Structures are given as structure tokens and as C-alpha cells.
Amino acid sequence: MTDTSDTRSADSSEEHAPRRSPLLRLMRYLPLIAPVLLWALPCWVLLYAGQHWPLPVTLVGTTLFVLGLVGMPLAMGRGHGRRQQDRAAIVGDTLLGGSWVLFTWSVLLGVLLRLVLTVAGVGESQDRARIVTWAVLGTTAVLLAWGYAEARRVPRVRRLDVQLPRLGAGLDGTRVVLITDTHYGPLDRARWSERVCETVNTLEADLVCHTGDIADGTAERRRAQAVPLGTVRATKARVYVTGNHEYYSEAQGWVDLMGELGWEPLRNRHLLVERGGDTLVVAGVDDVTAESSGLAGHRAHLAGALDGADPDLPVLLLAHQPKFVDRAAAAGIDLQISGHTHGGQIWPFHHLVRLDQPALAGLSRHGARTLLYTSRGTGFWGPPFRVFAPSEITLLVLRSPDLPSSP
Template sequence: MTDTSETRSTDGAEGRAEPTVLHRVMRFLPLVAPVLLWALPCWVLLHTGQRWPEPVAWGGTALFALGLVGMPLAMARGHGRRQQDRAAVVGDSLLGAVWVLFTWSVLLGALLRLALFAAGVGDGQTRARIVTWAVLGVSAVLLAWGYAEARRLPRVRRLDVRLPRLGAGLDGTRVVLITDTHYGPLDRADWSARVCETVNTLEADLVCHTGDIADGTAERRRAQAAPLGTVQATRARVYVTGNHEYYSEAQGWVDLMDELGWEPLRNRHVLLERGGDTLVVAGVDDVTAESSGLAGHRAHLAGALEGADPDLPVLLLAHQPKFVDRAAAGGVDLQLSGHTHGGQIWPFHHLVKLDQPALAGLSRHGERTLLYTSRGTGFWGPPFRVFAPSEITLLVLRSPERSTSP
């Protein structure tokens, strides 16, 4: 692997991220969302005809009110200036739990009530109580399953990716992608070590990490990230920043990954040579980098590809899938991204689609460019994954002229 370009530090329009519909909506969510998330399930489960005994009705309402007040306070203490990990775990867990409860209060509550009415089951109170127990039961099962899914060792997802410009000597090149490990308030050092052990069983030529390593500074999360230093690849280990690095001293993470033996591709590229053919492996900073105010950080595709032979195939690392528009315009063959978590907790999937062109898997953009979006290796915030399993991805690159290489 040979380095052929340097990081570009000049500012420019290419690194600026335009506000999206989701970003505009998100501005108002901190004011409205907590009230809706807690008030609607409270109303559906306790006050829509159930006629619970007063101690049950008032006690349940008090619990929801406590959640409404306690969740923002815990998240502020956990993710604000104090950075208290225990408070963050409490706040994040409450957020995940109430999101699931809210979702199924709306969906299952309305559908089941209508079905029971149409079937003539019981009176209004009976139907209301059936809805309450059904919503609570489904939510409890999904949260237990979602917690187990979030904390488990990710499954390995394998797929062949055919690149028309890939030389025959590169056929069979094994690229392993991990992303969005999000080391954070829950200590996952053991989980991190097991992820790296799994990666090492895949006999990768190239291992990529497309950002969002952790929530917190490199100094604070070093123990959880340290196993990344054990990852093995026959050619190289490469890394690009995600948006969460820019919430917690991004340069510290770049320096730590370099210390651990990974090659930070900050708007630059390296060459992967195999069987007499060459692949350009490029990387860009996250699209939020320029707005972070950190000198020299921005997403600059032209800088990443400067000096590269335009006839060579290009594999690009970019944290967010929405960078693919620029990648397609720049002639990139394959972009690897993360960021979406596959939605993490359904139906948040649909909100992610407002912001990103792809949720998960392989998609085509323009005539040449393929995008692979990982559902992520870890999880952010709420320790739950519902209908969005984590993954370690093995992509086997295929040439149109298949060689005999393994």
C-alpha cells in the first residue's frame, strides 16, 4: 500500500452540508418530542376507557410524569458538561423504552381497538384493558429482544460486489467494514475485543472503519477502543471520521487510530496493489467536519483523489451515505458508509430516509457508483436494536474478468 496524497486543509464549498428536511424538523423535537413520547402512551394505556382503580390510574400517571421529567434531566447530566456515564445510561435507556412504548401505543393501540370493536369483543372497558396489556406485552418483548440484539456480537454479512473497472488481479479482494462502534457510557471493552477477533477470522486484505468510533473523547474511551489495535489485514487498515468524532475532539480520535496502526484517510488516498492491478482507496472527513470549526477538517473529495490515475477504480470511505451524490459526480466506483444504523429502533427507519439516500445494503447511484451502507457494528444511545440488526460486513470485490485468485 503506498500513500500518494496529503490532507488538504483549505476551506471551500465542497465541505458544507446543506440543511435537510430532517435537520429542520429536528430543531423543534427537543421541545415537543418528550411531551408527546410520554403523554400519548399515558393517555392510551391509562385514560381511554379502562376505568382503572384510582391508585392504578394516578400511580401510572405519576410514573409517566416522572419519566417525562427524569429522562431529559438524565440525558443532560449524561451528555452535557458533566458527562456522567450512569446518568447517560439511564437517560438513553428511558429514551429507547418510551420510543418503543409510544410506537406500539399508536400502532397496535389503534388497530387492536378497531379490530376488537369490529369483532364485537366485550364492552368499551374490556377492549381498552385488552389494548393496554397487549401494548405493554409487545413493548416488553421487543425491548428485551432489542437489548439482546444491541449487546450481542454482530453477525457477519457477506456479499460479492462486482466492479466493472476492477482489474482481474484484484478479483477476490476481501474488504471488511466495521462502523459506528459508538463506544460509550456502557463499557464494551470485552465486546470490542470479540468484534476484533471476529474480524481477524475473515482474512481481510483491507479493513475499513467508517467513523463514529465512540461517544466521548479518545482519552476517555481508550480502553474500549484499544482492541482495534489487534485487527489484522494483509494490506491495510483505514479509517475516516464520523460526525460523532466532531462532538468529542476529533483530532484526538485521528491520533489514537494512527497510534493503533490504522491509517486515517483524511481527504487523501492510498493504493492497494494486488496481482498486478491497483485499486485507489480514498477517504474523506465527515460532511459535518467543516462546521465543527476544527482547522483543516472538511469533506474534500477532490483532495482525496488528487494525483490518482483517473483510469483506476476507486473505493471511497465516507461516513454518511448522502456523500454519494458527490462520489457519483467524481467517478467513484464503490462508496462504503455507515451512520444510519439501519434505523436502529423501528420505525425510526422512516425518519432516517428523510436525511439519507440509503438505509442499509447495496444500492446504485448514477451509471457507475455503488454504495454500501452498513447498519453499524455497535449502537448509539438507547441500548436497543429493533428490526435493525448490527453487522460486520465482508465485501468480496469481483472483476468482470474473474481470475483464479482466492
């Protein structure tokens, strides 16, 4: 897998805190400027950019935008702050998602549609301004309705064959099912959770993996939504690693609950999967935010996860965030599977995600040997919408170069 010097190099890099990414630096200022931008710009595009609405319409519309601007951060503060009020969280998250979609299409249609109308010979007029307003409102309504249905549905299964050059012939056809970012939260999704697990069980997996962000809230609070995970079946193992959201809500409680439900928490450790006389190392690491959480014994430690593993065996690594792939590639990992990005969840947020992560979704190569599969996630975080970023349950069929792929 790697020589001793490579291992020491990868291990020593883990002793240093990760550099603050551009996205994290930007996030310091977003709580101050984002709510104003999200509500003020659509207000101007829909009500004041040449429409000349009757005064009552302008007053009512402006009042609604002001209520959104004030109410959204208040509701999110009550919902996700110290009080942890689920109803407030639902209101705040819904307003956040709705305002993001409205903002996006106010910008796009406010500019592009005006340009198209100008080219078509429709000059500056009240009629043109109102065409833009109704186009923005109509597009936003359709996308929010569709996005809500996409977020609440049982994800489609995405199947992919992945060839690993070091995989033995006996392991060819090994079925790895990945679920991640279930984010059980303020909206009770216990029935959804049951249906997801039923779908997983139809895939006849050898190995089922959950790469973190199980829930928003403690294990005690979200237990009813997570309990169906105990019904998941796999012929070899069910394995789990922590995500960053576990470290917002008593991560050890989630590690304990997953163990109680029959899953193997791979906290900087590995297990061996044997099939047809060949062996696969399945390793897992804590999320990269674990060490900064202050929780004793939690940190991402790849060398510890591989300790004692035969360096000639292929390695499947579970790591919540795709950006861990730099360390994985340095250590010669064959395949890393991750989540975290949600595929952007609500377009065009994926552009911001790419500032922080090396991959958004799908299979990518990093270094000479390492492949990374990034799932768009099984659930959703916060706003109950998925726009141009569908959720997924992933079936990865591992292939050996020694055998041809079967159909």
C-alpha cells in the same frame, strides 16, 4: 475516472456548506415536543382510554409517566451535556429507547387492535380497553428485551459479492471488511470490542475499514474500549475516516489514537492496494460535518482525497454518511462504503433517517457507475436497543467482470 471539468465541478460544490435537510429542520423542534409526545400518548392509551382502573393504579401509573417525562431529559442533559456523567447517560438513553418503543406500539396497537376487536364484534368496553393495555405492555416488554440482546451481541457477519466493472482480474476476490459506528460510550463495552475484533480476524481480510463514529466521548475517555482495534489484522491495510460523532468529542484525538493503533486515517487522502498486478485506489474523506466543527484543517474534500490518483484506476471511497454519494457519483467513484444510519436502530425510526439519507442499508446504485454500500453499523448509539435493525460486520468480496464469481 472523470475529466478535469467534472473534478472542478465536484470540488466547487464542496466549497459551499450543505443545504439544511428536512430532518435537520425538524430536529430543531424535537427537543420541545418529543418528550411530551413520547410520554403523554402512552399514558393516555394505557391508563385513560376507557380502562377505568382503580384509583391507586391510575395514580401510580400517572406518577411513573410524569417521572419519565421529567427524568429523561434531565438525565440526558447530565449524561451528554457539559457534565458528561456516564451513569446519567445510561439512564437517560434507556428511558429514551423505552419510551420510543412504548410510544410506537401504543399508537399501532391502540389503533389497530381496537379496529380488529371492533371487526370481531367486541364493542367499546372496559375489557376491550384493558386488552389493548396489556397487549401494548407485553409487546413493549418483549421488544425491549430482544432489542437489548440484539444491541449487546457481537454482530453477525453479512457477506456480499460486489462486482465493479473497472476492477482488474488480479483484484478479483479482494476481501474488504467494514465495521462502523462502534459508538463506544457510557456502557463499558471493552469485552464486546475484543470479541468484535476477534470476529473480524476470522474473515482473513485484505482491507479492513472503519467508517467513523468510533465513540461518544474523547479518545482519552474511551481509550480502553477502543484499544482492541489495534489487534485487527489485514493483509493490505486498515483504514479509518472520521464520523460526525468524532466532531462532538475532539476529533483530532481519535485520528491520533487510530494512528497509534496502526490504522491509516484517510483524511482526504488515498493509498494504493496492489494485488495480482492490478491496483485499487482506496480513498477517504472527513465527515461532511467536519468543516462546521471549526476544527482547523478538517473538511470533506474529495478532490484532495483523489489528488495524484490515476483516473483510470477503480476507486473505493470511505465516507461516513451515505449522502456523500452525490459527490462521489459526480466524480465517478466506483464504490462508496458508509455507515451512520444504523439501519434506523429502533423501528420505525428508519422513516426519519430516510428524510436525511439516500439509503438506509445495503447496496444501492447512484448514477451511471457508482455503487454505495451502507452498513447498519456494528454498535449502537444512545439507547441500548436494536429493534428490527440488526447490527453487522460486513464482508464485501470485490469481483472483476473479467472473471466468474466463485461460490
